[in-house]
Amino acid sequence: MVQDFDPSVSAADAPETSPAEEETLFVYETDYEVGQDNVEIAGLDVHNPVFFLSAGLIVLFGAMSLIFPDAATHYLTAAKTWTLQRADWLFAVTPVIVFAFALYLAFSPMGRIRLGGASAEPEFKIHSWVAMLFAAGVGVGFMFYGAAEPLAYYTDWYGTPLNVPPATPAAERLAFSATIFHWGLAPWAIYAIVGLALGFFAHNKGLPLSIRSACYHVFGERVWGWPGHIIDMFAVVSTVFGLATTIGIGATQATSGLAYLFGFEPNRYLQIALIAFMTGLAVLSVLRGMDGGVKLLSNINMG
The missing domain is CATH 1.20.5 (Single alpha-helices involved in coiled-coils or other helix-helix interfaces)
Structure with a gap:
């Protein structure tokens, strides 16, 4: 490691450096070359x-x-x-802890660190950035559960929060409270921490853009071996299964909507066709890159 960030040193006390020096000041020294195992x-x-x-x-x-x-x-x-x-308690407590940690990072001296280096500039405009956050983040789930979840809690379809009687004012308040907890700031904090770890270690530390890079401090150079392989495998499998769930929800929702509009019974063949279409569209957007793929589709989606 060349030099690490010291939050106790203010910007006024920090040594003067040129933009070129700032870009490399905090980069890790490692024998690993990005892509050497590809x-x-x-x-x-x-x-x-x-x-x-x-x-x-x-x-x-x-x-x-x-x-x-x-x-x-x-x-x-x-x-x-x-x-x-x-483990229901874990699902309730973890988002709160992560949200508090995200706030700490934002308002502590570490919040002054610019991803990509001191001279880095945003690659996308704020509109496109927000569009990609929603389209590639919570789009399908939010469209489905944003309406279904509070109704499910209120009517006792999912069970009511804190086991209050369904279809009561208390059930109404808690139904919206639980939904906001699931789709409000708490999940965005989780996304932010993962994105921050990826962005910081890749763009500020010069490490590969993978989850294993966030564990470099823990494993050191061993992170490029099997400990890192296992971490990345876990991340890949979890991501694919999560995407499969999202696509399945989207296909079910789209099938039901088309059936309602055109007056036919939902069927599995249409769901399979929609899944194939959405998967193909996602693959095409990835192959075309951020500007010609994800950004373009996200902007179209958000209008």
């Missing part, structure tokens, strides 16, 4: 072995679920029930 497949630059192991686990899980649907439903439902019954 291989090219069909024109795509992928990491070996993270890509192959992650893809293998995802394909294996999907295949087993299709081959043994009843068993998959049983075990996944049991896992979900156990998690909600035994």
Whole structure:
């Protein structure tokens, strides 16, 4: 490591540096070269072995679920029930802690650190940035659960918060409170911390743009070996499963909407077609890059 950030040193007391020096002042020294483990497949630059192991686990899980649907439903439902019954407190406490931590980072001296270096400038305008946050972040889930969740709590479809009687003024207040907790500042704080870790260690520390880079302080150079591979595999598999859930919700919502508008019964074939279309659109947007893909679609989506 060359030199790390010292929050106790004010900007006035800090030594004068040129913009070029500021860009490299806090960069980690490591023998690892970005992309040294990558291989090219069909024109795509992928990491070996993270890509192959992650893809293998995802394909294996999907295949087993299709081959043994009843068993998959049983075990996944049991896992979900156990998690909600035994770890519900964790889901309630963690967002609060992360939100408090995000506030601390924002208002502490560390909040003065500019991602990308002291001379970095925003790549996108604020409108496009906000559009991408919503379109690529909470778009589908917010559109669906923003209306469904408070109604579900109020009518006792999901159970009421704090077990208050359904369809009462108390149920109404708590239904909106729980929904705002799930879709308000708390989840955005979680997204912000993950994005901050990725951006800081990649753009300020010169490390690869991956979750393992945030653990460099913990594992040191070992993070480029199997400890880092496991971290990135966990991140990839979790992200893909999360995206699969989002696409599934979106396909179900779109199918129901089309069926209502055009007067036909929702069917699985239409859902599969919509999933294929959305997946293809997402892949195309990624291949076209931020400006020609994600940014363009997000701006169109937000109007």
